[in-house]
Amino acid sequence: MTHNYRVGQRVSFEGQPCTIRYIGNVQGTGKEWLGVEWDNPSRGKHDGQGLFKCLSRSPTAGSFIRPTRKADPEQSFVEAVYHKYVTQSTTSTPAPSSVAADKQIVDELKVVLVDGLCINRAESGSSKVKDVCPKIVELDLSRNLFEGVEEIGMICVQLEKLKSLRLK
Numbered sequence: 001m002t003h004n005y006r007v008g009q010r011v012s013f014e015g016q017p018c019t020i021r022y023i024g025n026v027q028g029t030g031k032e033w034l035g036v037e038w039d040n041p042s043r044g045k046h047d048g049q050g051l052f053k054c055l056s057r058s059p060t061a062g063s064f065i066r067p068t069r070k071a072d073p074e075q076s077f078v079e080a081v082y083h084k085y086v087t088q089s090t091t092s093t094p095a096p097s098s099v100a101a102d103k104q105i106v107d108e109l110k111v112v113l114v115d116g117l118c119i120n121r122a123e124s125g126s127s128k129v130k131d132v133c134p135k136i137v138e139l140d141l142s143r144n145l146f147e148g149v150e151e152i153g154m155i156c157v158q159l160e161k162l163k164s165l166r167l168k
Contacts, residue, residue, distance in 0.1 A: 003067040010145035012072040012118050022052035033064040076124035080117040115142040122154040130158035142168035
């Protein structure tokens with residue numbers, strides 16, 4: 001089966017983040033499955049059933065799901081800030097004045113709460129964190145899809161005024 005998943009990848013299904021711990025057959029099914037460990041252990045059904053280990057050690061953090069199941073779309077930190085804090089234009093090509101107004105809204109943000117928004121990277125395209133929202137003092141990146149601290153570091157190092165960071 002062709003899919004783009006890999007072991008260790010952070011993904012979200014129906015707003016619930018998880019980590020892929022296993023990709024392969026499950027005895028008695030004859031099909032390929034994804035073994036996932038949910039961030040919310042009550043979402044799962046088992047502990048990996050010997051095919052993978054849940055790092056949380058919860059007896060109910062794991063589930064098997066089909067690789068054909070559609071994951072929630074991922075986005076960059078910059079994209080998430082714009083999606084959350086800027087009213088989306090109803091036209092496909094926003095007027096230049098609205099682009100400037102949108103930039104001003106984001107530029108003035110001091111407290112940014114983008115928890116649970118499927119963020120997996122700092123930037124996308126040519127938009128740099130430091131150019132988009134340089135005044136952030138408080139930032140919540142909890143419940144996102146970062147696979148390591150590198151991307152979080154890429155965000156924080158550009159926020160010279162950052163005083164508080166939440167990562168649940």
